[in-house]
Amino acid sequence: MKLKILRGGSIGILSQVVLCGSLLWAGENNTAAQNVAEISLTAAQVQAAGIETSQIALSPLEDRLVTTGEVQANGYTAALITPRIDAIVMDRHVRLGDQVRLGQPLVTLFSVEMARAQNRFINLVEEWKRVQSLGRDIVSPKRRQQTESDYREVVALLKAYGLSEADFEKLRKDKSLDKPGEYILYAPQAGTITADDFLVGALIPSGDPLFELADESTVWIESPLSAREFERVAGARRVIIRGETFQGEAHIVTAHEKLDETTRRRKIRLQVDNPGHLLHPGLFVDVAFVMSGDSQGILLPLEAVVRSPDGDQMVFIRDDDGGFLPREVEVQQTLSGQYQVTGVEVGEEVVVRGAFFIQSELAKSGFSIHNH
Secondary structure, three states: OOEEEEOOOOEEEOOOEEEOOEEEOEOHHHOOEOOOEEEEOOHHHHHHOOOEEEEOOEEEEEEEEEEEEEEEEOOOOEEEEOOOOOEEEEEEOOOOOOEEOOOOEEEEEEOHHHHHHHHHHHHHHHHHHHHHHHOOOOOOHHHHHHHHHHHHHHHHHHHHHOOOHHHHHHHHHHOOOOOOOEEEEEOOOOEEEEEOOOOOOOEEOOOOOOEEEEOOOEEEEEEEEOHHHHHHHOOOOEEEEEOOOOEEEEEEEEEOOOOOOOOOOEEEEEEEEOHHHOOOOOOEEEEEEEEEEEEEEEEEEHHHOEEOOOOOEEEEEEOOOOOEEEEEOEEEEEEOOEEEEEOOOOOOEEEEEOHHHHHHHHHHHOOOOOOO
């Protein structure tokens, strides 16, 4: 039986009976009962509410493997900041989590080796200028060659120790030192400070890390998989990443050929764009590998499925006379922003946009829908 609820609030009984405010339809042998309320809207109302319908058809269903992954810095866009000679930390200029720009001061260091090289450079600058000014007729070729060689050697040494080009030019121009042995390490790129495990005053051996600097506009995600899972996702056409505040798509960068000796798993590396820097190294996220499946099912947009007055999930089917009939459905799973549902038939015309408006009209009618 159908109850036609008109927009003006009048009710047209199309068949059977009304009993105590509830609509009952007696099926064959009186063994089943259901209420069916039909919402009728004018063409103007349908247009104003933006209601759209689509004919239900079968769609290929995706095969998915959902696992976890750990966010890591993109090794191709990250940098490790280390002293190139044993040095003492005099001052830090940035801290963990800071966003830094290219060329920004990171840390001031002191080194005895740097002081010696700086003083030697100052002396050799003057000597090299003197040799050049005297000319080849006065200075022997051997002395000239030795002086030039010593000068170039100390220049290379200063740069190898980590003296920046700007500080080197200042030293050559001033030919003096306010604080011999002190020098600054600058950011070689823009990025985020992701590690800084040291204290001011500490002696840092050559090569030990002071900072890790990562460009977090893209990050890597490593996910360990069993051999069977690895083969299964090799042809994944999409990879979806979900975190507490992040959702996006990644692509496979590479896969580790060797098994982890402890877990006996292979790691697959993904790369994902990270706008807003919502993903940081060390976080764990959900990773969904999406493959094409062989089965088919009915997929509907998320906004097509709404809640019935008793809390069940339902859609609206457009019938032959243009009305909208509520139909309870069962959601099987969510696939790529769509619900896979049962309870509707191929060929039926379902509301895919504007279902919330029709739901509101149904709620105004005060009738409970039970379509099991």
